[in-house]
Amino acid sequence: MSDVSEMRQKLVSAATKIMDGKGTLSLPSEMAGYLVDWRRRYRGEALAVMLPTSVEQVSELIKLGRSLGIAIVPQAGNTGMTGGAVPINNRPSMILNVSKLNRVRDIDSQNNSVIVEAGCILATLRESLEPADKLFPMLLGSVGSCQIGGLVSTNAGGINVLRYGNMRELVLGLEVVLPNGKIWNGLKVLRKDNSGYDLKQLFIGAEGTLGVVTAAALKLFPKPTNTGTAMVALPSMQSAVDLLRVFADGAAGKVEAFEIISKGQLENVLLYHKELPPMPLSSPWYVMIELADSSINWDPNQVFEQILTSSIERGLIHDAVIASDSKKAERLWRLRHTISEANMRKGFSVANDTSVPISKIAVFIEQVDQRLKQEFKAADVYYAGHVGDGNIHVIIVFDRGLYDTDEKRETAAARANFIVHEASVELDGSISAEHGVGLMHIEELERFKSDVDLEMMAQIKRAFDPDNIMNPGKVLAAARVVAARKMAI
Ligand code: MLT
Ligand code: ZN
Numbered sequence: 001m002s003d004v005s006e007m008r009q010k011l012v013s014a015a016t017k018i019m020d021g022k023g024t025l026s027l028p029s030e031m032a033g034y035l036v037d038w039r040r041r042y043r044g045e046a047l048a049v050m051l052p053t054s055v056e057q058v059s060e061l062i063k064l065g066r067s068l069g070i071a072i073v074p075q076a077g078n079t080g081m082t083g084g085a086v087p088i089n090n091r092p093s094m095i096l097n098v099s100k101l102n103r104v105r106d107i108d109s110q111n112n113s114v115i116v117e118a119g120c121i122l123a124t125l126r127e128s129l130e131p132a133d134k135l136f137p138m139l140l141g142s143v144g145s146c147q148i149g150g151l152v153s154t155n156a157g158g159i160n161v162l163r164y165g166n167m168r169e170l171v172l173g174l175e176v177v178l179p180n181g182k183i184w185n186g187l188k189v190l191r192k193d194n195s196g197y198d199l200k201q202l203f204i205g206a207e208g209t210l211g212v213v214t215a216a217a218l219k220l221f222p223k224p225t226n227t228g229t230a231m232v233a234l235p236s237m238q239s240a241v242d243l244l245r246v247f248a249d250g251a252a253g254k255v256e257a258f259e260i261i262s263k264g265q266l267e268n269v270l271l272y273h274k275e276l277p278p279m280p281l282s283s284p285w286y287v288m289i290e291l292a293d294s295s296i297n298w299d300p301n302q303v304f305e306q307i308l309t310s311s312i313e314r315g316l317i318h319d320a321v322i323a324s325d326s327k328k329a330e331r332l333w334r335l336r337h338t339i340s341e342a343n344m345r346k347g348f349s350v351a352n353d354t355s356v357p358i359s360k361i362a363v364f365i366e367q368v369d370q371r372l373k374q375e376f377k378a379a380d381v382y383y384a385g386h387v388g389d390g391n392i393h394v395i396i397v398f399d400r401g402l403y404d405t406d407e408k409r410e411t412a413a414a415r416a417n418f419i420v421h422e423a424s425v426e427l428d429g430s431i432s433a434e435h436g437v438g439l440m441h442i443e444e445l446e447r448f449k450s451d452v453d454l455e456m457m458a459q460i461k462r463a464f465d466p467d468n469i470m471n472p473g474k475v476l477a478a479a480r481v482v483a484a485r486k487m488a489i
Helices: 003-018 030-034 055-068 122-129 148-151 237-250 265-273 300-313 324-336 339-346 358-375 406-425 442-448 451-464 477-484
Strands: 048-050 070-073 091-097 104-108 113-117 171-177 183-186 212-219 227-236 255-262 285-293 321-322 350-352 378-384 391-398
Touching: 003 048, 003 055, 030 091, 048 183, 055 091, 055 171, 055 183, 055 212, 070 148, 070 212, 070 391, 104 122, 122 148, 122 255, 148 212, 227 237, 227 300, 227 324, 237 285, 237 300, 237 358, 255 265, 255 324, 265 285, 265 324, 265 339, 265 378, 285 300, 285 324, 300 321, 324 339, 339 350, 339 378, 339 391, 350 406, 358 378, 358 391, 358 406, 391 406, 406 442, 451 477
Parallel strands: 048 091, 070 091
Antiparallel strands: 104 113, 113 212, 171 183, 171 212, 227 285, 227 321, 255 285, 255 378, 350 391, 378 391
16 A cells, blocks of 8 residues: 555544544545635645534644644635645645534624634625624625635735725634644634734734634624615726725715726626626726715715716716616626636636735836736736725736647746736735735745745744644745744744
8 A cells, every 4th residue: 555545544534533424535536626726727636625513623633634744724615816725745635624614603783793614605604694784894706605714814805995904804803723733712802902912813814824714703894775886987097096086085984895997807707798888898997886885865876976977077087887776786796706707718817916005006007017018919918906905906818729838827927927026016015915825926925025024924834833734835935934943033
């Protein structure tokens, strides 16, 4: 028997005992869907996939992994954009998938908080809050399949960050199983707590490299009763930034989302849905705006009429449509939320995730566009993203006929990423705003972050996981983690 099959047998027989005979997958056909990211760009191998049903089982499985020298790859909905939930191939690994830990444990309406397990799907959580008229405001394209644990671990953003913040601002507390198997109950639902270091923040955005998030205490908000949606055509990216300011002043605190889409991107998503455009596509840029509030006598469409009419008169925007009912609004938002699928259908799509200060968005786009079009004459360059937080996704779609090998595709992707990252960092931006580092950006992180940044990160990793068993090869290069053992900060 080979070493691998011997190790798998040991793991499966011990895990079967821990999980009462259920939830251990080790046949290739059972494991296949867990071993590849949803974009099918990263594929790994694992000895087994574990589907625990309790926090105690997660703890026992981690201890088992430690004792056998098997790396643990935490996984939730597996909808990530950077390969963070897929095993690397140079370490024997098990995937620890939290999908079966999916209960909404407690809704506290007065405290505006909910405690929910890591495997709960975002849409399920949002629906479960409807009877209480509460909103958990995180919203992104994968709402129907992404899970709370993944959202916490990647510090997800999405379209409503402008008003409510990203996961870092929405999490009140966490329950985490540490790399040594200890269960940390940090499920506090407090708005104020200065009793020492804010430990939960270490696990938010850590991509499962410091422990397995098993539950989260999250902030809730009153569900707005009046919402309105509009799509606006604009002459330039700068006019979108200026229009955001007009809305921030004229509808203060009520701008739920302000999303930009370039003309080419909109055309591609319309093609994917075989739909006619909501307005003539004669401008280079489009924004989708959502206004929402619960004040009596407040009408979002009236606010839209006022602001948009005066903006057309001033020449700030070209044209606008206001959705007359919720069905039309849904149709508009469906276009925004299916951009990634449409781009995957078109070709080999490389979606960047940089952010820059809002005041520098226009110059960033100008520079990136020039550099990318010079380098990749045959590729399509699209833009879509979140104007309110400076996070515009630069998406380069390569023709699969021209880029017909893994090597050609990966070389082009690395070069495209480098161009976009360099432009962003030159303008005081970040190479990853909301998707995380995963496998995709390890080398770029080494290139663009300072040594002091990387050393501090490696020391934190060392403090939690000195043997590097928790999601190795993600966020920090293995060599960094090894080096950290030899030095103090
Ligand atoms: C989005 O804003 O659409 C998401 O972050 C996904 C993507 O970048 O493709
Ligand atoms: Zn995004």
